[in-house]
Structure formats: C-alpha cells, structure tokens
Amino acid sequence: MKNKLLEKIKTVAITGVGLIGGSIGLAIKAVEGVRCKVTGIGRNKNKLIKAKKLGAIDDYTTDFKEGVKEADLVIIATPVGTIASIIEKILPHLKPGAIITDVGSVKAPIVSAIESFLSHSPFPTHHLPVFIGGHPLAGSEKSGIDYARADLFRGAICFLTPTKKTPLKVTETIQKFWELLGAKVLILSPQIHDCLLARSSHLPHLLAAGLVNLIAQNKNKYSSQVLGPSFRDLTRIASSEPQIWTDISFSNRKEIITALGQFRNILLEIENSLKKKDRKKLKKFFQKAKNYRQKVLNES
C-alpha cells in the first residue's frame, strides 16, 4: 500500500466476506494507488464467488491454510463466536511476522484467548504473528455481501484494543490501515471497550428486541397496526441476526448483566416518579436525556 507503514502489506486475507469483510475488500480496492492482493476465505463458495464478482476480493479459497499462507495481514470478519477458534486453526500456517486482526463486537475474551494461543505457539519469538483486536462501529441490521459498500467505514469509529503485548508499530500500522479506509480510530483497552459497548451497543439490541417482544405478546388485534415511525426506528436493530447477537451477548455477558441491572433501575425510578406523580422528576429525566444527546451528537 501507499503509506510507509503499509507498504509491506502486499497480500490481505479476509476470512468471512459478509457485510463487514466484503466492505473491507471493497474499501481497500477503492483506496487510490493500492495494489495489494485481497484473498477471500470462507466456507460458502457461492458467497466467495459473489464477493469476487462485486470486486471485493481478487481470489478466494475455502481452504483456510491455503488462504492465509501468503498473507501479510489477516482480517477475521466472521461472527464473534468463531473468531478465536479460527485464529487458533490458522496460526500454524501464517507467514512469520504476519499481522492478524479482527472486527468482533466484543474484545476482552477474544484478545485474551488469542494471546494465550500465541504464548503457547511453537514460533520463535521474532517470527511470531501478532494479533491486535479491532472493531469497526459500522454495519447495520442487514448482513451479507449484498449490503457491502466501499464507503461503509467512512466517518465510522474503529476501535483498536492493543495490550502491553502488542508492538507499537503493529498498532500504528493497523490504525493507518483503518484510517485509509475512512475510519476514525479510537484506542481502548479490551476491557474498557467491552464495558462501554455493553451500554452503547449490546444493551440497545436487547432493548429493541425486548420492545418488539412486548408488542408481540399483546393479544389485541390492533396491536401490530399502531406502530409508528418511533417504533420503527427504535426497533430497527431488532431485525439483526439472532445468532450473531446471541454470540455477542454471551461473549460480553458479565458487562451486559451489569448494564441490564442498571437500566432496570432507571426504569424503576421512572415508574416510581409516575406512581408518586412526581412531574418535576420526570421532566428532569427527559430534559437530561435531550441535553446529553444533543451534546454528544454535536461532539461526534
């Protein structure tokens, strides 16, 4: 690639060519002057063929070993529940010094599993592949290569979660990589990432699904006909893939359990304000939310 830090990356392997993996491929191809080769790896040949047709990858293979052996950068873009085991599987076949990163929505359990594989691997230290956790905050309730876009990461946040085991140069390289794709990189520890995302992303998915299920359990025949634009927006993410969100919820279960408890307390307080007819408190609750939202959206 063009940038000094990236010029050594001549081959990128992307495992999982869905919405995120496919968009990474398209985004790499859209960077001016980039000539690196992108290999797609996956189990489903039809998806790989489609990704190639769309120009997201140059070639593909269903053989993980074959796919990664020449790669300078391996990006794991499969569901959270599969990331650690895929990395364990490909590790012996990587080039010395290859960089591995991922796009999983949960970081601490993945990072710690992978660092443990690496510390037990038979590579000599100076030839070890290096892992750095990543998580682009992009995508939507839609999934699959059909929705992939070269500009999916433009203006999006991408978290990187290096640890003390991550060489600074690797962090800088992957930061540069995401910046080339248009993202704004934010560096956090895996634990803080998971704590914050439990509240800003994982809990919202549970709330959206919970609200839909509350409506669904209402037996009134008009129940499904009274749903306006606020319901539609608020529950958009309830159309996300159930398996993916079950995996994410389980990977970050401790933080989510805490967040759920905190949120239930907030609701209980509101319920009490209504029971006690405490108008002032309820208005303050709405006002605080309006002010904070305005502040943070202006910031971003």
Added chain:
Amino acid sequence: MKNKLLEKIKTVAITGVGLIGGSIGLAIKAVEGVRCKVTGIGRNKNKLIKAKKLGAIDDYTTDFKEGVKEADLVIIATPVGTIASIIEKILPHLKPGAIITDVGSVKAPIVSAIESFLSHSPFPTHHLPVFIGGHPLAGSEKSGIDYARADLFRGAICFLTPTKKTPLKVTETIQKFWELLGAKVLILSPQIHDCLLARSSHLPHLLAAGLVNLIAQNKNKYSSQVLGPSFRDLTRIASSEPQIWTDISFSNRKEIITALGQFRNILLEIENSLKKKDRKKLKKFFQKAKNYRQKVLNES
C-alpha cells in the same frame, strides 16, 4: 371542501400552529379544489405570522373566542396537557353544530373530560358542538412550524376514538377529512388507544431517554465517543420536547406504569438467561423479535 361529507366545512380553525397544526393547514391547502378558510389561533403572534407566511393558514388571531366563532371544524393541536382546558374555554363561543377534534397522543382522559363539559353545557341538544378525539401518528422529535410539511400525514395512521356519544356522521366526516390529508384512519376506543400507544409509543420514549441517561451517568471519558448508528437511531426520540413527553406520560400514567413493569420483566428474564448461560432462550428471544418485526412491517 370537495367531498360531500366535507362540503359544509367552510372554515377550519386550528389552535396551535406547530409541527402538527401547521402541517394540517399546509395539507388542507394542498388538497385539490379545496377553498375552505383556515384560521390559526395561538398565544404567540410570531409563530402565527410565520404560519401565515408559510401558507399554512389564511389568517390568525390570539383571541380564542374570535378565532373559533365562525369555524365549522375546530382542531386543537396544542400539547396534551392543554387540550381539555382549551376546549372548555372555547365551548361557549362555538357555532351550533361545530365539530371539534384534537391531535393529542393520549385519548381517554381528554375524551372523558370533554364529554363531561359537553353534557353540562347550556347548548340545546340539537345545537351542541360535537367532539371526536383524534391522533395522527406523525411528526418526530422535531417540533415547531419550521418542520411543518403538507405531506406529513401521507401514509400515516390517524386514530379516531369516537364513543357511543359520537354521531356516526361526525366520525365519517372526520375520517374523510384525514383521508383527504393522506392518512389511513384507524378507529379505536379511547381506552384501547391508550393501552396500545403506551407500549408502541410512550414506553419507547422512556426507553430512549433512559438509555441516553445510562450512558450519561458513565464517568468514563470515552463514554460519549463510542456511540454508533444503532445508538443514534434508537435514541432519536430522546431529543423530543421534555414538557410534551412529561405531559403525555402523566396523561397515560396507569397504562405506562403497567407497560414499564411488563418491560422490566422481559429484561429480567433476559438477565436470567445470561446468568444461567441459557443460549437457546436468548436466541429464541432475538429470533422472535426479528420474525415479529418483519411480519408487522410487511403488514403495514
């Protein structure tokens, strides 16, 4: 107006020319062949002047008595907390047989207050003005005449909540009126309206505000920087007007208290599935929500 049922409506008075009231004026003016006069009534002269400039009203007054005396149809488009008292105030000044309707998000307390005023009014029965509750499910977190649009109601649901005291002809007239403005009318009892809206609209506003407040109470400096598109969409309605939503919440407090309790139970169940590591149950929860949302959005 053109339609047979509507041809007697020569003057419409709109009390409150904000997003909804202003859009009603613009929508009336946009109906082909309509020549009825629209009077705007309000306390704030500047807003009325703006509404006239935008073409939402033909003239205006800050004198409620003056504004309603010629009107065949009076539409109260002020916040929920003010509707009943405005109607009480204008009642003695209405033309015999005038129709009054409103656009409030809560119906049972408004309808019962107004029917009580009417039953105690000094009008001879055959000259009584008639009230029918209405609620167009349109608008957004934005408020004010600046956001008014002639097509705001196109494709939107508009609830009408007649009671046994409402003459059928009045229901048919107001149904026709909203259909001319592009809305799809749904007729419900005031009580069922409030029960359903508590879950599909009022609770979502509390959830959105609650989620913003959960993030706001987190002291981590990155807390406000990790907010992605799902947070933005889910909390859009947390930017609604605090006073309006305090009023709505109080007007429908019993139903909302019940809905909050039911929703807290749903969250508690999820929390328990996570604690017990019951993956199957969590996946079922997400799957049920995805399926139901898909079903109801295809229906609508």
